[in-house]
Amino acid sequence: MNADQITPQEAARGALRAGLPLAGDRHEVVASTAGHVHSVIALLRELDFGETPPAMSYSAGPVHATGSDFTAEVSGTEGEDVDAAV
Numbered sequence: 001m002n003a004d005q006i007t008p009q010e011a012a013r014g015a016l017r018a019g020l021p022l023a024g025d026r027h028e029v030v031a032s033t034a035g036h037v038h039s040v041i042a043l044l045r046e047l048d049f050g051e052t053p054p055a056m057s058y059s060a061g062p063v064h065a066t067g068s069d070f071t072a073e074v075s076g077t078e079g080e081d082v083d084a085a086v
Contacts, residue, residue, distance in 0.1 A: 005035035 006014070008027035011034055015022045022030060 005038075006031050 008031045011031035012022050012027045014034075015030060
């Protein structure tokens with residue numbers, strides 16, 4: 001068993017601690033799903049975001065794609081048209 005995976009018994013105990021008792025036939029499925037979620041999170045933790053700013057710093061203003069001839073007209077929040085790369 002992979003160290004990232006939890007046993008069905010651990011899944012049942014964790015669910016019970018969270019106030020979500022599981023039926024016996026759900027322990028295996030929940031453990032498998034939790035193992036998958038843990039592996040995805042582990043992969044995300046390995047990513048190097050470098051100088052990428054947090055999402056809250058994103059500004060939804062006009063966007064012009066570099067090296068692309070295709071832009072789409074979209075309506076802005078107050079009815080003005082802005083160019084957005086598609």
